[in-house]
Amino acid sequence: MRRETVQHRAIKRRNVVIGIGATAGVAAVGGIAMTAQASDEKKDSTTSSDALVFDKDDYTELTETIADAAGTDHSVTYHFYKPRNYVTNPSDSDHQSLVVSVPVKIDGKAVDASKAPIVLANAVGAYMPSSVATATGVGQAALEMGSIGGGSGGAPSGMPSGMPSGGPGAGGTGAINGMVNLAKLALVAGYVAVEPGTRGRSLTDSDGTYYGTAPAVIVDLKAAVRYVKFNKGRIPGNTDRIVSTGTSAGGAVSALLGASGDSKIYAKYLKEAGAADASDAIFATGAWCPITDLEHADGAYEWNWGTNVTQSTGKVVDQAVSKELQSQFAEYQASLKLRGLNGYGALTARNYDDYLLTTYLQASATKYLTDLSDSERETYLAKNTFITWSGGKATFTWEDYLTHVGARKKTTPAFDAFDLSAGENNEFGTGTTESRHFTAYSAKNDSTGLSTKRVASDIPDLLNLMNPMHHLLEKRNQNRSKHWWIRLGTSDTDTSHVIAANLAAAVDNLGDDVNHSYYWDQGHATNVDPGDFITWVARVTGHKK
Numbered sequence: 001m002r003r004e005t006v007q008h009r010a011i012k013r014r015n016v017v018i019g020i021g022a023t024a025g026v027a028a029v030g031g032i033a034m035t036a037q038a039s040d041e042k043k044d045s046t047t048s049s050d051a052l053v054f055d056k057d058d059y060t061e062l063t064e065t066i067a068d069a070a071g072t073d074h075s076v077t078y079h080f081y082k083p084r085n086y087v088t089n090p091s092d093s094d095h096q097s098l099v100v101s102v103p104v105k106i107d108g109k110a111v112d113a114s115k116a117p118i119v120l121a122n123a124v125g126a127y128m129p130s131s132v133a134t135a136t137g138v139g140q141a142a143l144e145m146g147s148i149g150g151g152s153g154g155a156p157s158g159m160p161s162g163m164p165s166g167g168p169g170a171g172g173t174g175a176i177n178g179m180v181n182l183a184k185l186a187l188v189a190g191y192v193a194v195e196p197g198t199r200g201r202s203l204t205d206s207d208g209t210y211y212g213t214a215p216a217v218i219v220d221l222k223a224a225v226r227y228v229k230f231n232k233g234r235i236p237g238n239t240d241r242i243v244s245t246g247t248s249a250g251g252a253v254s255a256l257l258g259a260s261g262d263s264k265i266y267a268k269y270l271k272e273a274g275a276a277d278a279s280d281a282i283f284a285t286g287a288w289c290p291i292t293d294l295e296h297a298d299g300a301y302e303w304n305w306g307t308n309v310t311q312s313t314g315k316v317v318d319q320a321v322s323k324e325l326q327s328q329f330a331e332y333q334a335s336l337k338l339r340g341l342n343g344y345g346a347l348t349a350r351n352y353d354d355y356l357l358t359t360y361l362q363a364s365a366t367k368y369l370t371d372l373s374d375s376e377r378e379t380y381l382a383k384n385t386f387i388t389w390s391g392g393k394a395t396f397t398w399e400d401y402l403t404h405v406g407a408r409k410k411t412t413p414a415f416d417a418f419d420l421s422a423g424e425n426n427e428f429g430t431g432t433t434e435s436r437h438f439t440a441y442s443a444k445n446d447s448t449g450l451s452t453k454r455v456a457s458d459i460p461d462l463l464n465l466m467n468p469m470h471h472l473l474e475k476r477n478q479n480r481s482k483h484w485w486i487r488l489g490t491s492d493t494d495t496s497h498v499i500a501a502n503l504a505a506a507v508d509n510l511g512d513d514v515n516h517s518y519y520w521d522q523g524h525a526t527n528v529d530p531g532d533f534i535t536w537v538a539r540v541t542g543h544k545k
Helices: 182-188 216-230 249-259 264-273 294-305 319-336 352-371 374-383 398-405 423-427 440-444 459-466 468-474 497-509 530-541
Strands: 002-006 060-067 073-085 097-106 118-121 192-196 242-247 284-288 388-390 393-395 483-489 513-519
Touching: 060 182, 073 182, 097 182, 118 182, 118 216, 182 192, 182 530, 192 216, 216 242, 216 249, 216 264, 242 249, 249 284, 249 468, 249 483, 264 459, 284 530, 294 319, 294 459, 294 497, 319 440, 319 497, 352 374, 352 393, 352 398, 352 497, 352 513, 459 468, 468 497, 483 497, 483 530, 497 513
Parallel strands: 002 060, 118 192, 118 242, 242 284, 284 483, 483 513
Antiparallel strands: 060 073, 073 097, 097 192, 388 393
16 A cells, blocks of 8 residues: 545535546546456456455555535545456456545544445446546546547537536536545545446447447446445445436436346346446435436427527427427326325326426525525515515416526437437447437438438337336336435426436335435536535435444
């Protein structure tokens, strides 16, 4: 082991972009110095699991100044375990690796993290690759926003679906500028932080074959969980109390990880990668603005934002297409047979606006206004006359709320674009084919000149592999996470509000513990209550300092 003092002072900000390391947005460069636990060459998937044994003495002791959720700086001494592969047969060592950070002293006081919760903080965004290959300390997982085609040039397609957008509180470059992320926040709270790298949709081999598209990202996260659980007693922390976190596409795969614990449909992919023989079920799930349920997201988006003008054009989208997609959503929503939280009743396309208003949006506005000073509240209400403030509660109509949000971010269809330009089209690419349709509607209306107007035969199985709703409603997975923290901003138009609300309703209807709310006037990839999340983790895991 080595000891170093790192004087990186965290920026004191209340709103933080989460799940993305301090080097996010910068492509990882250089190789990765693997320990004896990993090899730079592919191994047969039957290789002994001895290769995945965690060396608890192979760490560097670092001391760093890290701010807690309230912005108070603390001196944190921790053991940093350098990057190591979590599978024996990696197709990409730089991405299929993880780092571990374990607190040993906070402000000079010894910390025993042997039974602390383990926060698995993914850095996924836009379904692009993430890496810890060059990490030298906590919070440095890098989201790689390089070119599609493995750096062959040209702009990556479909960035909007997974990256922080503009708008109130979006904080798109916060992580790049060193804002506190959840890995650091976990560490300063006395938890163990595990940061996994993952393959992503832009990765290609020397032959131009895409190897990071679906289901690579969820396979990698499952393999990382298996690695941690396989090393119970060697990796510090409580391996039975793993809490996953992620934002946007990262929020989607965090939710998927929580929903699909130990599902057999991933077995062949995990075996091929050489994942450890252990469970991949996690204890609790944190998902911020999850971009998920992709095969139904186009219809949900039009139901939510169909009448709002688009940011790029200042005009409404093709209303014929929008209405067709809304009709599809109505059928889908009815088929779910979900009931709303707090005894609301059946959720349908006819009453979902009322459900969102009364359950989430008005409560969000009420909390925001209550937290303001009297003068600040008076000023805000004078500028936003659509809100009625009476008896300490905010009320407004759905139509006025949509007007308040303003322009929508995406065109139509938002996710399975007719011209295959969306990032999600690339996520379902295969072989040397960069992008594919994954819904029958968009395949039928393809504008690129494809010879077939049908989705490929493997798409239905891939959708099941990538959708948490499959594991919550169709299969009702008993090994799912039983604790859920779900958040998004009321001004977030990266997807429909229905997506997160349906996820929350699904797990609530199964009897799980759900903590779901919205941040008023906040955009995509924001977190305004990180301290509450850290407290929630302690409560649901039963952790006591």
